[in-house]
Amino acid sequence: MAEIELKNIAHSYNPQAADMTYALDPFNMTWVDGGRYAILGPSGCGKTTMLNIMSGIVQPSEGKLLFDGVDVTTLSTSERNIAQVFQFPVIYGTMTVEQNLAFPLVCRNYEKSVIDAKVEEVAKALSLQGLLKKSASRLTADQKQLISLGRGLVRDDVAAVLMDEPLTVIDPDLKFRLRRQLKEINQKYRSTLIYVTHDQNEAMTFAENIIVMDAGKIVQVGTPAELFDRPKTTFVGYFIGAPAMNFFECQAAGGYKLSIGSAVIMTGTDLSKVGSAPFKLGIRSEYIRIVEVKGANTFSAYVQRVEDMGNYKLVTAVFEGHVIKVKVERDIAVPADSVELQLPAENCCVYAADVLVS
Amino acid sequence: MGLLYSTLKYLAVTLWSVFVIAPFLWAISTSFKDFQSVTNGATYIPWVDFEPTLEGWRALWKSPAQGGVAIVEPFFNSVFVTAAGSAISIVLGTLAAYALSRFTFKAGPIRNGDITFFFISQRIMPPVVLAIPFFIMLGKFSLLDTLMGLILVYIVLLMPIAVWIMVDFFNKVPREIDETALIDGCNPYQAFYKVVLPNSIPGIVVAGMFCMIFGWTDFFFSFILTFTEVQLLPVAIVALNSSITPWWSLSAAALVSVAPLVFVAFIVERFLSKGNLSGALK
Numbered sequence: 148m149a150e151i152e153l154k155n156i157a158h159s160y161n162p163q164a165a166d167m168t169y170a171l172d173p174f175n176m177t178w179v180d181g182g183r184y185a186i187l188g189p190s191g192c193g194k195t196t197m198l199n200i201m202s203g204i205v206q207p208s209e210g211k212l213l214f215d216g217v218d219v220t221t222l223s224t225s226e227r228n229i230a231q232v233f234q235f236p237v238i239y240g241t242m243t244v245e246q247n248l249a250f251p252l253v254c255r256n257y258e259k260s261v262i263d264a265k266v267e268e269v270a271k272a273l274s275l276q277g278l279l280k281k282s283a284s285r286l287t288a289d290q291k292q293l294i295s296l297g298r299g300l301v302r303d304d305v306a307a308v309l310m311d312e313p314l315t316v317i318d319p320d321l322k323f324r325l326r327r328q329l330k331e332i333n334q335k336y337r338s339t340l341i342y343v344t345h346d347q348n349e350a351m352t353f354a355e356n357i358i359v360m361d362a363g364k365i366v367q368v369g370t371p372a373e374l375f376d377r378p379k380t381t382f383v384g385y386f387i388g389a390p391a392m393n394f395f396e397c398q399a400a401g402g403y404k405l406s407i408g409s410a411v412i413m414t415g416t417d418l419s420k421v422g423s424a425p426f427k428l429g430i431r432s433e434y435i436r437i438v439e440v441k442g443a444n445t446f447s448a449y450v451q452r453v454e455d456m457g458n459y460k461l462v463t464a465v466f467e468g469h470v471i472k473v474k475v476e477r478d479i480a481v482p483a484d485s486v487e488l489q490l491p492a493e494n495c496c497v498y499a500a501d502v503l504v505s
Numbered sequence: 506m507g508l509l510y511s512t513l514k515y516l517a518v519t520l521w522s523v524f525v526i527a528p529f530l531w532a533i534s535t536s537f538k539d540f541q542s543v544t545n546g547a548t549y550i551p552w553v554d555f556e557p558t559l560e561g562w563r564a565l566w567k568s569p570a571q572g573g574v575a576i577v578e579p580f581f582n583s584v585f586v587t588a589a590g591s592a593i594s595i596v597l598g599t600l601a602a603y604a605l606s607r608f609t610f611k612a613g614p615i616r617n618g619d620i621t622f623f624f625i626s627q628r629i630m631p632p633v634v635l636a637i638p639f640f641i642m643l644g645k646f647s648l649l650d651t652l653m654g655l656i657l658v659y660i661v662l663l664m665p666i667a668v669w670i671m672v673d674f675f676n677k678v679p680r681e682i683d684e685t686a687l688i689d690g691c692n693p694y695q696a697f698y699k700v701v702l703p704n705s706i707p708g709i710v711v712a713g714m715f716c717m718i719f720g721w722t723d724f725f726f727s728f729i730l731t732f733t734e735v736q737l738l739p740v741a742i743v744a745l746n747s748s749i750t751p752w753w754s755l756s757a758a759a760l761v762s763v764a765p766l767v768f769v770a771f772i773v774e775r776f777l778s779k780g781n782l783s784g785a786l787k
């Protein structure tokens with residue numbers, strides 16, 4: 148167990164080429180010991196590369212990796228003592244399930260009694276007890292992935308457990324149970340857990356902190372609430388939340404005010420110091436209110452569509468060419484044609500050149 | 506449609522089987538004949554057409570002085586040279602293939618693919634091209650007409666096959682398996698022999714089979730590079746084809762020379778049907 152610090156780490160898969168490109172742009176990041184993190188980002192943004200750098204499978208082209216302040220950049224994978232689970236099942240096909248689970252401990256010369264106890268504990272957590280004596284090559288895909296997970300969990304002294312979309316091949320029912328189990332195991336051993344996923348719900352429910360990445364960059368690190376309420380860039384706003392955050396092109400209207408077409412909106416952000424960059428106003432559809440009377444921060448929009456999503460209604464409205472999505476509770480009556488929408492100032496995020504103005 | 510198709514299919518398979526099996530049946534029946542039954546027109550069925558005898562088979566053990574063909578020593582020479590050549594080729598070839606599959610090599614414009622092709626290109630060349638260089642080189646080291654010399658030549662001939670098959674095999678073994686072994690605490694050598702190698706046994710079996718077939722059936726080099734001291738089986742058999750050919754012993758010897766390959770084929774077939782080749786990974 149350790150605090151993991153990445154210092155000016157960057158990676159390129161073609162460092163010598165004339166048109167060198169970074170798969171990971173230079174960045175700094177600290178993973179607190181015992182933290183439970185999720186890395187979220189679109190395909191190809193560098194998530195796997197980041198994990199592989201931490202585990203030592205990939206040598207970063209630049210920068211340093213510190214475990215509890217000790218430089219481990221040049222240490223081999225096995226010396227770093229990290230557990231990693233890949234997206235697709237990796238099993239040792241010539242061994243039994245039991246031997247598979249024991250392998251990380253056997254390689255590190257643990258005592259037989261410790262190994263047996265640990266294997267049994269993990270097998271129980273993952274409901275693999277009945278399969279222990281079976282050859283690992285004769286299992287189904289999700290059983291194989293459970294073994295991969297199990298091998299990642301048998302050692303409780305690891306610096307961190309890295310999981311690269313480990314539940315992709317597992318069916319939803321089992322997924323739900325496993326997610327809870329992983330959380331419990333993490334809470335029990337307090338090992339740092341870093342979990343790559345492309346499923347934001349998984350990230351939101353699972354992690355204490357979420358790292359959002361895009362095109363080789365970390366765009367935001369924060370709690371699920373922070374990511375939801377104050378996305379640092381419009382990308383995060385689009386990427387997190389369903390539906391995506393509403394964004395409006397707008398102009399500065401002096402002080403804290405912005406104008407969207409003919410409507411003037413008071414925001415919680417002082418815009419007088421910011422230049423005249425193209426502004427965008429972002430607001431979650433959860434925070435937009437339907438009101439009876441015109442007032443501050445309101446405008447009337449034309450209702451295009453109302454969808455019943457079960458536990459809430461999703462209203463699509465149009466205001467001077469801007470499409471607005473509003474989430475309202477199921478029992479609120481939505482007028483058929485025109486509604487007054489209110490954007491509460493404290494929920495308005497202002498973006499200059501797609502970056503949050505704070 | 507279905508019936509016609511399966512009829513044609515079975516017809517084709519039957520024809521092909523006849524085509525393959527007939528020479529064997531002919532050789533088997535000939536090996537039990539004597540001078541009389543071979544020369545007095547075609548005969549087919551033992552005890553009906555001709556009186557079977559074991560003379561052809563007995564001759565395999567006897568020296569030429571006793572009227573035999575002495576095939577035993579060439580047989581074991583062939584077994585030794587083929588086994589040693591194949592084994593060494595497989596060991597070296599597997600190691601080379603693993604390196605070529607997992608690590609990136611650069612030497613000027615040369616990359617991994619070019620190195621792999623260099624190995625295979627040794628087999629693309631017609632063997633005749635190599636005859637004189639081999640002859641001269643073995644001569645320099647006094648290895649002409651020795652088992653050792655033949656083994657060296659066979660390694661040159663067989664290793665490209667092993668490298669070629671194993672590179673292809675290792676390329677299909679996901680890298681994640683090596684990486685997982687490293688994460689689980691192996692060093693790169695342990696990852697290779699504890700994890701990758703056991704998973705590669707099917708590939709090694711196939712490569713080994715090809716090496717053995719190519720080694721066992723080589724006539725050209727064993728003919729050119731040996732004279733009197735050492736004789737391999739194919740050369741010994743061809744040598745029987747003299748002015749008065751002992752067809753019965755020749756047939757028996759030919760059957761003996763095919764037997765090991767049939768044996769290997771059966772073992773490999775067993776191995777394949779046990780499902781050992783599929784599902785080893787993923």
Ligand SMILES: Nc1ncnc2c1ncn2[C@@H]1O[C@H](COP(=O)(O)OP(=O)(O)OP(=O)(O)O)[C@@H](O)[C@H]1O
Nearest residue numbers: 160161170188189190191192193194195196197345
């Ligand atoms: N071995 C490699 N050689 C060259 N380029 C690579 C290699 N591995 C990844 N890349 C490139 O680096 C970038 C980041 O890849 P990475 O695998 O880290 O993305 P990811 O976020 O894990 O994507 P995914 O969600 O699809 O798994 C991608 O553009 C990818 O094409």
Ligand SMILES: [Mg+2]
Nearest residue numbers: 194195196311
């Ligand atoms: Mg990935």
